[in-house]
Amino acid sequence: MEAIERFEGKRTGRESDLRDGGTGQPGTALACHGVTKRFGGLTAVSDLTLEVSRGKIFGLLGPNGAGKTTLIRMMLGLLSPSTGTIEVLGERVPSETILPRVGYMPQSLALYTDLKVRQNLELFGRLYGLSNALLQKRMAKVLELVHLSDRGKALVSELSGGMQRRVSLAAALLADPDLLLLDEPTVGVDPQLRAEFWDHFRGLAREGRTIVMTTHYMEESSQCDEVALLHQGRVLVCDAPARVKEVAGAATMDDAFLALVRDRTRNGGK
Secondary structure: OOHHHHHHHOHHHHHHHHHOOOOOOOEEEEHHHEEEEEEEOEEEEEEEEEEEEOEEEEEEEEOOOOOOHHHHHHOOOOOOOEEEEEEEEEEEOOOOOHHHHHHEOOOOOOOOOOEHHHHHHHHHHHOOOOOOHHHHHHHHHHHHHHHHHHHHOOHHHHHHHHHHHHHHHHHOOOOOEEEEEOOHHHOOHHHHHHHHHHHHHHHHOOOOOOOEEEEHHHHHHHHOOOOEEOOOOEEEEEEEEHHHHHHHOOOHHHHHHHHHHHHHOOOOOO
């Protein structure tokens, strides 16, 4: 039996509800309803519906060009959907009221390279409206987390690419947000530090924070509570990682993704 058919035949009631549009209930941190984004003749995201519960780590997986970054930017309100709606923390996007409660780490570097590490964090902290005392406390905590406590006075331009990514993550975590939108947060990070990041992410989830992250590292997604596999702007499957592998009849997430893509190709892209 084909992988997509196995998945469709074993959906839970909640999964069926999501495909009927979802409702954005109180336990929902983020909901997308029939979202499509077109750039001229290119459809980057196509009729996408998904829901992320509060206190969960949700992974958006797929190769480059699958629509992950476009979707994250729409969730934040940096791009507007061509059709469909997105709700974040109970507000329809775009909404300025949610921004202080959202931490964002973009895929491209969003730091002032001619400023020092601490100066960048101080700037972002002021934009978030943090008091000086709280800002100093949070800076110390996030710099320790990303192993840059001793580089606070270094110019960002003097740091390696991996270190600059770590500063970006520190900036996203600075205000202790309710929702984190992280675009490829572990790129360029060594395995030991990546493991520490995941420990911290799980700790945030236990505290009720919600994390939505993109990655093209399929096996890393096994640490998420739930994942959506994207291909050419469409959701192939949305479920717990172990469940995705089960319904695809695959031992790894890489194999599951390839099996699902093959099935969709055989079905004419449906």
